[in-house]
Amino acid sequence: MTLTDTHRAIEAVWRIESAKVIAHIARMVRDVGRAEELAQDALIAALEHWPEAGVPANPGAWLMATAKNRALDWLRQQALHARKHEELGREMDALETHIVPDFVDGLDAAREDDIGDDLLRLVFTACHPVLSTEARVALTLRLLGGLTTEEIARGFLVPEPTIAQRIVRAKRTLAAAHVPFEVPQADARAARLGSVLEVIYLIFNEGYSATAGDHWMRPALIDEALRLGRVLEGLTPDESEVHGLVALMEIQASRTHARTDATGRPVLLLDQDRSRWDPLLIRRGLAALERALSPGGARGPYTLQAALAACHARARTAAETDWMQIVALYDLLAAVTPSPVVELNRAVAVGMASGPQEALPLVDALAEEGALANYHWLPSVRGDLLAKLGRKHEARAEFERAAAMTRNARERELLLERAAQMDKRS
DSSP states (O other): OOHHHHHHHHHHHHHHHHHHHHHHHHHHHSOHHHHHHHHHHHHHHHHHHHHHHOOOSSHHHHHHHHHHHHHHHHHHHHHHHTTOHHHHHHHHHHTTTTOOSSSSTHHHHTTOSOHHHHHHHHHHHHTOTTSOHHHHHHHHHHHTTOOOHHHHHHHHTOOHHHHHHHHHHHHHHHHHTTOOSSOOOHHHHHHHHHHHHHHHHHHHHHHHSOSEESOSOOHHHHHHHHHHHHHHHHHOTTOHHHHHHHHHHHHHHTTGGGSBOTTSOBOOGGGSOGGGSOHHHHHHHHHHHHHHTSTTOOOOHHHHHHHHHHHHHHOSSGGGOOHHHHHHHHHHHHHHSOOHHHHHHHHHHHHHHHOHHHHHHHHHHHHHHOTTTTOTHHHHHHHHHHHHTTOHHHHHHHHHHHHHHOEEHHHHHHHHHHHHHHHHHO
8 A cells, every 4th residue: 555545544534433433532532622632643643653563453453542641641740730649540440541552353352432422522512502603613523523614714705814713712712601412401402412513504505505606515514514414313313303314304305416417506496417417326215204203203394395305306207296295394393493494495495386476575574574685585586486477687796786785796697697598588
């Protein structure tokens, strides 16, 4: 294996194993920031050792054992500074201080210490509400996704120093607030789980419909959100909304290859070639939805959105879509989580089910409320309804207004193209 191959192998192993390593070390040192530093020390050791000795048979266990040794050394130093030598000796014996980072059977034992529980603790810590939404997203991708600061910055089109500062501030905030490294008690878990799901879905949405830049989608963020969702689903098998979120993301991600044409331009849902939808992701999504809808499961917002996505996934063609069912699901969603965006999407469904003349007053009412004044999909939807009603000049103005509001170059091209088509049809 060449040096380049070894480095690629290390990078792949780190992406897979880093969250488990950081989670386990965080439980030992009770500090997420320190845990990441110690895990990084193990990565550096791998970069130094593996090119010469070769990639070990169990690289994840090697990293875990090395990081544990680094953590135990750090705990010793902390205790020595506090002049508690004798107490430390007893604690270190209890923590199995003599693990050697080498190819021995003892390495596997380093991975047997409640890894699932540790990962769940890390999830809840990285997504703690004490942090801003932006900080939660950055820290989650860093600690749980194993992404570098550069990768996160590239994914969100944010300067790398900005992401670095967010991550540093997030770790300091967690330490200053003495956020415990634990899974919240049952009475607080629901609210905290909502924060976790929000972060994962924010990551997915930024990949699925990029808010800015030259590309319609960022597949790397879609993949990362899917991976995080699947991990969380395995850790919380009794949480229906986790299954609902996974179902929603799987079904939406199934359309990825059909959402752009050969030149990278967006293709809207009703115009997509459904033979290009990924059947495996659809099956996975429908299976997750079934788990979410199991008896006793709550019909939360992610589960209802997944049910909406499933309506499209089950329709072999756009014409076969059950729009009345979609309107009914939006009614349920609006009752669970009222929002003008939900109402706008419901208006689109009403337009498909009952005609644009029924939907336009709903959209006009939303425009008058002003809550979506800066949301470019509002004039886009209104333009589409006006076009269907034959009011081409008004439709063109709406498409142009929407194009001026979006920060995504591909989306702007699509909207300006639709505006130009209004002249051709006049």
